[in-house]
Structures are given as C-alpha cells and as structure tokens.
Amino acid sequence: MRIKHVYLAGVAILAAATLTSAVPGGGTVSGKITYEGTPAKQKPIDMSKEPSCAKQYTTPPTTETVVTGANNALENVVVYISAGAPDDAAPSQAAVFTQKGCRYIPHVLAFQVNQPLQVVNDDQTSHNIHPLAKVNREWNKSQPPGTPPIVDKYDKPEFIPVKCNVHPWMHGTFAVLKNSHYAISANDGGFALPNLPPGKYTISAYHESYGDQSQEVTITGSETKTINFVFKAKPY
Amino acid sequence: MEIAARVGLGERLDAMGKLFAIVLVIIALASAYPIAKHMYVPPEDISTHGHAIDDQLSDTMAEAGFAFLGAQIILAFFVWKFSERKEGAKLKNFPGGAKLMVSVAFIIVGAEVFALGVLGQKAWANVYFTPPRPDALQIQAQAGQFAFYFRYPGADGKFGAIHPDKIDEGNQNFFGLDPANDIEARDDIVSGELTIPVNREVHLLMHAKDVGHSFYVRELRIQQDFVPGLDLSVHFTATKIGRYEIVCTQLCGLGHYNMKAYLSVMAQDDFEKWLKQKASEQ
Numbered sequence A: 001m002r003i004k005h006v007y008l009a010g011v012a013i014l015a016a017a018t019l020t021s022a023v024p025g026g027g028t029v030s031g032k033i034t035y036e037g038t039p040a041k042q043k044p045i046d047m048s049k050e051p052s053c054a055k056q057y058t059t060p061p062t063t064e065t066v067v068t069g070a071n072n073a074l075e076n077v078v079v080y081i082s083a084g085a086p087d088d089a090a091p092s093q094a095a096v097f098t099q100k101g102c103r104y105i106p107h108v109l110a111f112q113v114n115q116p117l118q119v120v121n122d123d124q125t126s127h128n129i130h131p132l133a134k135v136n137r138e139w140n141k142s143q144p145p146g147t148p149p150i151v152d153k154y155d156k157p158e159f160i161p162v163k164c165n166v167h168p169w170m171h172g173t174f175a176v177l178k179n180s181h182y183a184i185s186a187n188d189g190g191f192a193l194p195n196l197p198p199g200k201y202t203i204s205a206y207h208e209s210y211g212d213q214s215q216e217v218t219i220t221g222s223e224t225k226t227i228n229f230v231f232k233a234k235p236y
Numbered sequence B: 001m002e003i004a005a006r007v008g009l010g011e012r013l014d015a016m017g018k019l020f021a022i023v024l025v026i027i028a029l030a031s032a033y034p035i036a037k038h039m040y041v042p043p044e045d046i047s048t049h050g051h052a053i054d055d056q057l058s059d060t061m062a063e064a065g066f067a068f069l070g071a072q073i074i075l076a077f078f079v080w081k082f083s084e085r086k087e088g089a090k091l092k093n094f095p096g097g098a099k100l101m102v103s104v105a106f107i108i109v110g111a112e113v114f115a116l117g118v119l120g121q122k123a124w125a126n127v128y129f130t131p132p133r134p135d136a137l138q139i140q141a142q143a144g145q146f147a148f149y150f151r152y153p154g155a156d157g158k159f160g161a162i163h164p165d166k167i168d169e170g171n172q173n174f175f176g177l178d179p180a181n182d183i184e185a186r187d188d189i190v191s192g193e194l195t196i197p198v199n200r201e202v203h204l205l206m207h208a209k210d211v212g213h214s215f216y217v218r219e220l221r222i223q224q225d226f227v228p229g230l231d232l233s234v235h236f237t238a239t240k241i242g243r244y245e246i247v248c249t250q251l252c253g254l255g256h257y258n259m260k261a262y263l264s265v266m267a268q269d270d271f272e273k274w275l276k277q278k279a280s281e282q
Helices: A002-019 B002-036 B050-081 B097-128 B268-281
Strands: A027-036 A078-083 A095-100 A103-105 A108-112 A117-121 A127-131 A141-143 A150-152 A158-164 A171-177 A182-184 A190-196 A199-207 A211-219 A224-226 A229-232 B137-144 B147-152 B189-191 B194-197 B201-208 B213-217 B222-226 B232-237 B242-248 B260-266
Touching: A027 A199, A027 A211, A078 A108, A078 A171, A078 A190, A095 A108, A095 A127, A108 A182, A117 A141, A171 A182, A182 A190, A190 A199, A199 A229, A211 A224, A211 A229, B002 B050, B050 B097, B137 B194, B137 B213, B147 B260, B189 B268, B194 B268, B201 B213, B201 B222, B222 B232, B260 B268
Parallel strands: A027 A224, A027 A229, A095 A117, A108 A171, B137 B201, B194 B260
Antiparallel strands: A027 A190, A078 A182, A078 A199, A095 A103, A117 A150, A127 A141, A127 A158, A158 A171, A199 A211, B137 B147, B147 B189, B201 B232, B213 B222, B213 B242, B242 B260
C-alpha cells in the first residue's frame, strides 16, 4: 500500500512539473528593442482644464506614445510568446492600473487572460476609464475620487487601447496575454523571458504605435538565446 | 348660542381676509426691493457689447417688476375690499366680462414683450448681425466630449485641413491635422487654453467634434451653441486682462460637469510671447 502511495505521489509530481510552463532553471530569451528612423516628437500635455492635476507638475509631462532611451532604445514594447507555449492559469494577484496626476501608470500594463485587473483612482477628480476593446467586451466606468478600485477581467487575449472619457489626453494600453511569459522593455530597450522549458517558440514584440513583429527561437536546455527587435519609426 | 358662534366666526374670517391683503403687499414690496436696488451683482463685464446686454436685463426686470407690483397691489385691494362678507350681497361682474379682460391682458402683455424686443434689438444685432472686422484675430474652437481645444493658424495665417480619421488624442492631435501632407497644418498651434490679446477683436470659428456643446464665458456676455454639422462663429473683444472660465452649457454626456477651459486675456506682448512658446511645443 505504501509503495503504491509513493508511486502515485511521484507520478503526480512529475505530471505537475510537465504541466506548469515555467521551469526554474529553464532557458531564457533576452535581447534589446531599438528603432530606426526618426520617432514622432513627444509633446507636452496641456492639462489646463483640470487644475487639480495640472498643479502636480512643475513642467508639463509629455505624451508617452513613443518613449525612447539612449542608443535608439524603445521602451514600452510588450514582448510575449505568441506560439509554442501552453496557456497558463491566471494568477490571483491583480494587475494594477493607477490614475494619478491625470495619467495612467504604467502606460502599458501587461497581464493574463482572466487575471483580475484593478483600476485605482489616485486623483482629486473623477475619471471615466474606457478600454477600447474590440475582441473582448467594451465597457467604460465612471470613478469618482475616493471610491474603491474598479475590478474586472478579460477572457480573451487582445491589445486594448485605453482612454479616459473625461480627460482626452489620457491614453494607455492593456496587453491581455495567454501565458505567463511576457516582459515590457525598459528604458534601455532590454527585456528577458526566463524559465522557458525546452521547445520551439514564436517570440512577438508589440508597440502601440509601430505594430507587431515576430521571430522564432528554439530552447534546448538552460541556455540564453538573444533576440533583438528593430522597429521603423515615423516622424508624424 | 349657535347664531352668536356663527357671527364670531364670520368676523374672524373678515379679519383674516384683510390680514392676507396686507401680507400680500408686504411680500410683493419685499421681493421687489432687492431687484429695484440692484442688489444682485452681475459678473464683471469685460466685453465691448456687454453693457447692452446688462441694460436689456435691467429693462426686463423693470418692466416685469412694474407689472408684478401692479398685479399684486390690485389683487390686495380687491381682497381687502371684499373681505367683509355680506349675507345676500349681489355678485358683481367685471364690466365687459371675460372677453374684455382677456383682450386687455393680451394688449398689455403684448406691448410689454414688443417693447422689450424693440429696446433689445441692438444688443442682439451687435453680437449676431454684425460681421467681424476683417482684421479680427481668427481662432478655431473645437468642442468634443469633454474638453475644448483651440487652434491658431500660425505664421502662414492659414488653418490646415481637418481629417477626422487622423484624430489621435494620445498624441495630442485633437483636430486631426496631417502636417506630413498639409503644408498649412505644419505651423498650426493647438492649445487647451484660449489665450487672446486684450482689446483686439477675436473671431472664434466653432465646430463640434461629436455632440452638441456650448461656449459660455459669463464675463464676456457671450454664449453660443456648438451644433454638430454646422460651422458657427462668434466675435467679441475682451477689454480686461485676466483669467476667466469657459464652461460648456449644453448637456453633452456624463463628463459635461467637468467640461471647461480657461480664457486668458493678455497684453499684446505677452500674447505674442505665449504664442511663440506654444509654437515650440507643437
């Protein structure tokens, strides 16, 4: 009887290990995202219609549709696995999208299908968040100051532009993804997707102004493969 | 016993009638007094045509006030006169009956309204029937849910074409300009604030991006609806430097309460400096 239990436990552990797609000590795909050409100039935002937000800045903040760093680095690019990895169960921890100073923080929020999304209003004024979903259900909700966060979720993968109905300059993006392997490029354009089990993957990169690109990579063990993406920038 | 009680009640009712007449006159006078003494202070008038509108308002108050006081005092008079009930007294009718009363009322009220129209025609015509001066400063205003945006033509003096499909608010392109292909759009200046020089006529070209809105600055005594599909305009001259509120006064959706912008009236030099600064931010 005991041997049978141990055997069953062993099978269970092995099954669990193969079913979860993140393998500690697995392979890593990392690289840099850059642009070529001249990106559109980011403009200062005129918040004069909302003095409670305008006064939070000594100099007006700029738009964030194209955020760049040194050496042509491109920030805010969502790097994810579009094929080759199984879908993951959604984590229970919420992805938090904050409205502060009449801007969305972070500008791009990546989270999984069915993962709870929490929208927080940290400002003295009402906001009315309106994610412009086309595949998922489109909704907008008014959120007066001091009210609890809005909690919702999306059940299909999609890149969703987000706007505020009350403040036309507020824009952001939701990246709703199928699995847990994703990263958003930092100010140096760098990203890393660790803990990948062996397999053939399609790595995709999405920028809200420059679109989507893909490359294929194969992981055999615990090596690190480098993949870089270059986006074509436009001045207007 | 019963008769005595009935007589006492009758006297009390007569007294109530007279009291009512007195109270009526007091209330009428008390409510007319603050209006007559101009105790309501209108917002500061910073426009060239504003005084005509304020005068029109005063005229309206005066006409309505006389009619109001007259009506209340005549009513009080009749209440007092007929407050004593006389058993068996005959009912008196107004001479001429209902027909005469209605005709008199028609003539009196009609004359009142006609007089207001005649007196006020200049106030309306100054704003709406007079074209703007040819050298007026042209500024375009767009109202959309839920903000106003203003466009200056820039150094070339021309407004670039508007392409609604190119509107991209995340990139601050509120008007849908296409500077890549439209040369005239390249120097256009877009601002969330309406900044104008003092003592210079401004010709505001207005259009709505989506639904109906309205442009209202109380100190300018100007109010004009934005009607979707129509290109409308107003012209005005601001006479005092300062910062004033532009509010949307046509219900346009859930954000209507928050839809406002600021009118900034500056000296000519400051305006030119502001314009240069704004051009560099485009």
